[in-house]
Amino acid sequence: MDSAGLPALIDAIQHLHGLHAKWLQSVPVFETFEGRPIWAGEVQVFEVRHPNASRVYAWSSEAGAGNRQFHAVLGADYIDSPEKAVHAEVASDTKKLTN
Numbered sequence: 001m002d003s004a005g006l007p008a009l010i011d012a013i014q015h016l017h018g019l020h021a022k023w024l025q026s027v028p029v030f031e032t033f034e035g036r037p038i039w040a041g042e043v044q045v046f047e048v049r050h051p052n053a054s055r056v057y058a059w060s061s062e063a064g065a066g067n068r069q070f071h072a073v074l075g076a077d078y079i080d081s082p083e084k085a086v087h088a089e090v091a092s093d094t095k096k097l098t099n
Contacts, residue, residue: 001026002044004060004068009044012070013056021046021056027082031090039090043082052076057085 002009006023013021024045031039046056055075063069073085 002042002059004070006044008068009058009060009070009072010046012060013046013048013058013072016070016072017048017050017056017074019048019050019056021048021058024055029082029086031083031086033090039086043086045082048074050074057082059086 010021010023013019024047026042026044029039029041029043030037041059041061044058046058047054048056053074053076056072057075057079058070058072060068060070071089073079073089075085079085079088
């Protein structure tokens with residue numbers, strides 16, 4: 001389970017997307033790049049009512065000084081699994097660092 005806890009993830013989904021979320025399951029994810037591990041953890045899968053998505057994939061990560069960064073990725077045609085949600089978020093974070 002995410003160390004922030006389900007209530008914190010549900011609050012993050014509400015804050016980031018304005019959606020009420022119902023927890024469905026926890027899925028372990030191990031993301032690699034060029035054969036090297038770059039992220040490992042559990043992604044929480046939530047059911048939501050949204051015109052373009054029925055799922056939100058959420059987790060948190062350490063952000064330094066005891067703070068947490070929350071990630072809540074809407075499921076879409078190309079993001080249809082926890083693994084793809086992590087991949088999309090890692091790619092987005094990497095792009096932000098290189099710009």
